[in-house]
Amino acid sequence: MDRFLRGLARFTDGYLKVLPLLGKAVPDRPNAPLVLEVARRTRVAPDVVALRLVGDGPLPAWQPGCHLDLHLPSGLRRQYSLCGDPADRDGYRIAVRRVGAGSAEVHDLPTGTRITVRGPRNAFPFVAGGPVLFVAGGIGITAILPMVQASRRDGLDWRLVYVGRARAMPFLDELPDDRVEVRTGRSADLLRDAHPEGAVYCCGPPSMLDAVRRDFASARLHFERFSPPPVVDGRPFSLELRRSGVVLPVPADRSALDVLKDLRPDVPYSCRQGFCGTCEVGGVRVCVQRPTGDRLVLEDL
Amino acid sequence: MEPDNLVLQPRDVHFDWTALPMHWVPEEPVTTHVMNVLHLLLPAGERWFVRTFRQAVPLITDDDLREDVLGFIGQEATHAEAHGGVLDHLLAKGLDPRPFTDRVEWVFDRVLGDRPGLTAGQQREQLVERIAIVAAVEHFTAYLGDWMLNATAFDRAGADPTMLDLLRWHAAEEVEHRSVAFDLMRHLDRRYTRRARAMLLSAPPLLHLWVQGARFLMAADPDAGRLALRDFRRAGRRGLLPTGYDLTRAFLRYFHRGYHPKQEGSTSQAVAYLATSPAARDAH
Ligand SMILES: [Fe+2]
Numbered sequence: 001m002d003r004f005l006r007g008l009a010r011f012t013d014g015y016l017k018v019l020p021l022l023g024k025a026v027p028d029r030p031n032a033p034l035v036l037e038v039a040r041r042t043r044v045a046p047d048v049v050a051l052r053l054v055g056d057g058p059l060p061a062w063q064p065g066c067h068l069d070l071h072l073p074s075g076l077r078r079q080y081s082l083c084g085d086p087a088d089r090d091g092y093r094i095a096v097r098r099v100g101a102g103s104a105e106v107h108d109l110p111t112g113t114r115i116t117v118r119g120p121r122n123a124f125p126f127v128a129g130g131p132v133l134f135v136a137g138g139i140g141i142t143a144i145l146p147m148v149q150a151s152r153r154d155g156l157d158w159r160l161v162y163v164g165r166a167r168a169m170p171f172l173d174e175l176p177d178d179r180v181e182v183r184t185g186r187s188a189d190l191l192r193d194a195h196p197e198g199a200v201y202c203c204g205p206p207s208m209l210d211a212v213r214r215d216f217a218s219a220r221l222h223f224e225r226f227s228p229p230p231v232v233d234g235r236p237f238s239l240e241l242r243r244s245g246v247v248l249p250v251p252a253d254r255s256a257l258d259v260l261k262d263l264r265p266d267v268p269y270s271c272r273q274g275f276c277g278t279c280e281v282g283g284v285r286v287c288v289q290r291p292t293g294d295r296l297v298l299e300d301l
Numbered sequence: 302m303e304p305d306n307l308v309l310q311p312r313d314v315h316f317d318w319t320a321l322p323m324h325w326v327p328e329e330p331v332t333t334h335v336m337n338v339l340h341l342l343l344p345a346g347e348r349w350f351v352r353t354f355r356q357a358v359p360l361i362t363d364d365d366l367r368e369d370v371l372g373f374i375g376q377e378a379t380h381a382e383a384h385g386g387v388l389d390h391l392l393a394k395g396l397d398p399r400p401f402t403d404r405v406e407w408v409f410d411r412v413l414g415d416r417p418g419l420t421a422g423q424q425r426e427q428l429v430e431r432i433a434i435v436a437a438v439e440h441f442t443a444y445l446g447d448w449m450l451n452a453t454a455f456d457r458a459g460a461d462p463t464m465l466d467l468l469r470w471h472a473a474e475e476v477e478h479r480s481v482a483f484d485l486m487r488h489l490d491r492r493y494t495r496r497a498r499a500m501l502l503s504a505p506p507l508l509h510l511w512v513q514g515a516r517f518l519m520a521a522d523p524d525a526g527r528l529a530l531r532d533f534r535r536a537g538r539r540g541l542l543p544t545g546y547d548l549t550r551a552f553l554r555y556f557h558r559g560y561h562p563k564q565e566g567s568t569s570q571a572v573a574y575l576a577t578s579p580a581a582r583d584a585h
C-alpha cells in the first residue's frame with residue numbers, strides 16, 4: 001500500500017469519530033402524495049374508457065412515454081400510460097380497456113372520486129429526431145399517441161401501424177388519415193414501412209413485441225420495458241424464512257420476491273430477471289429462484 | 302422535449318473479449334491504459350456503491366426515490382460485472398491486474414467499508430457520508446459518460462468496437478441515472494456542507510488512484526513505455542481523453558449552489574445510444 005492510501009486510512013479513522021460533531025443530517029421535506037380527482041369519463045371504444053384526472057393546481061410535467069401509477073380504492077395498483085397533451089398542465093388523460101379486476105374498478109370510478117397516484121414516470125422515453133415508425137397494438141395506442149402528436153408538431157417523418165381486433169378502435173378520430181395504417185385481426189410484416197435508418201417505437205401485447213423484435217434488423221427499436229417477464233410453467237411452493245420462522249405460500253404465477261416484498265417492502269431487488277444479483281439472500285436470487293422440491297429456504301431472513 | 306423521471310432498468314449485457322487487442326486504441330498505449338484504469342477501479346468501486354445503497358434502502362421514505370435507487374443498484378451491479386470481464390481478459394493475455402485491484406479493494410474495504418466499533422449514530426453518519434461520496438463520484442461518472450458519448454475521436458482512431466460499446470453503454474446508463482445518488486443524498490441530508498465536503502474528500506483519492514492505476518498498467522505492459530504528462534496532453538488535444546482544464550471545470554461546477562446532475566449530459570442522447578448499442582440490444 002502506498003503512503004497516500006495509508007495516510008487516507010488513518011485520516012478516515014479519525015474523521016469518522018469527529019463526523020457526528022460536524023452537525024446532524026437535515027433530511028429533505030417529504031413530498032406530499034399526489035391526489036387527483038376524476039373530472040370526466042368518456043367512452044372512447046366499446047370496452048375503453050378515458051378518464052380526465054385533475055389536481056388542486058398545475059400538475060407535474062410529463063413527456064411522451066410516461067405512465068401513472070394508480071392506487072385504487074380496493075388497494076390494487078395499476079399503471080396506465082398518459083395519453084393526453086403534455087402542454088395541458090391542468091389535467092392528465094388515461095384510457096383503460098376493461099380486461100380484469102383493476103381495469104374494471106377504474107371503469108366504475110364515478111366522477112368526483114379522489115385517488116392517490118404516483119408518477120409520472122417514464123419507462124418508454126421518446127427521443128426520435130429522424131424518421132420514425134410507430135407500431136401500436138390495441139390499448140398500446142395510449143403510449144404511442146403522445147409520441148405521434150409530438151412528431152406531427154415537430155414535423156418528423158413518421159408512420160403509424162395501428163393493429164386492433166375490431167374496427168371500433170380508440171382514438172382513430174385523433175389520428176390523421178394519411179401516415180396511419182389501421183389493421184384489424186392478426187398482422188404480419190409490421191415493419192414493412194420502417195425506414196432503414198429510422199427508429200421504431202412499439203407498444204402492444206407481448207406476441208406483437210416478439211414479432212417486431214424478430215423482424216427488426218437495422219432499426220433503432222424502442223419499447224416499453226417496465227414489467228418483469230411473467231412467470232411461466234411455475235409451480236406453487238412455500239418460502240421459508242428460517243431466522244424469522246415464517247413460511248409463506250408462493251403461488252404458481254408469482255416469484256419468491258413478489259411474496260417477500262409484500263411482507264418486507266424494504267427488500268432490495270432490481271432486474272427481476274436473475275442477472276443483477278441485487279436480491280440475493282445467502283446465494284439465492286429470490287427474483288427467479290424456484291425450488292426443485294416444494295420449499296425454498298432462506299437461512300438469513 | 303427531454304424525457305425526465307426515467308424508470309431505470311439494468312440490462313443483461315454480455316461482451317466477447319476474445320478479439321480485443323492489447324492496445325484497443327491503435328498505437329495509443331497511453332489512451333488505452335488511462336481508459337483501462339476504469340476496469341481496475343469500477344468492479345470494486347461499483348460493488349461498494351451497491352453495498353452502500355442497499356444499506357440505504359430502509360432509510361428512504363419516498364416511493365419514487367426508492368424505485369430509482371433499486372434501478373441504480375441493478376445498473377451498477379451489471380457495470381461491475383461487465384468491467385470485471387475485461388480484467389479476466391487482461392489476466393489471460395498475461396497482464397495480471399491483481400496487484401493493483403487488491404489495493405483498490407483495500408481502499409473500498411478498509412477506508413470506505415463498514416466499520417466495527419461505531420455507535421449507531423456514528424454508523425448512520427458514516428452511511429450518509431458514504432452516500433455523499435457516491436454522489437460526488439457520480440458527478441464525475443456523469444461528466445465522463447457525457448464526454449464518452451460525444452468522443453467521436455475514438456471512432457476516427459479505429460478503436461475496438463466492442464470496447465467502445467462497453468464504454469458507451471456504461472456511459473449512457475451513467476447519464477440515465479446521474480441524479481439518483483445526488484437525490485438520495487439530498488433526501489437524507491440537504492445541507493450544502495455535506496455535498497461540498499464529500500467532493501473535497503473524494504476528488505484527491507480518485508485522482509491518485511487513477512494516476513497510480515495508469516502507471517501500473519504502463520509498467521506491466523512491455524510495449525507501452527512510460528507515462529508522461531506530455532502524452533496525456535496530446536491525447537487530450539486529439540479528443541481521446543478529457544483535458545485537465547475540462548476536468549477542473551467539471552469539478553468546480555459541483556460547488557455551484559444551484560447544481561443538479563440533470564444539468565450534465567443529455568438523457569435523450571443516452572436513450573438513443575442504448576437503442577443502438579449492440580450489447581444493450583442483445584439484452585432485450
Ligand atoms: Fe456505473
Ligand SMILES: [Fe+2]
Pocket residue numbers: 377439442474475478
Ligand atoms: Fe453510476
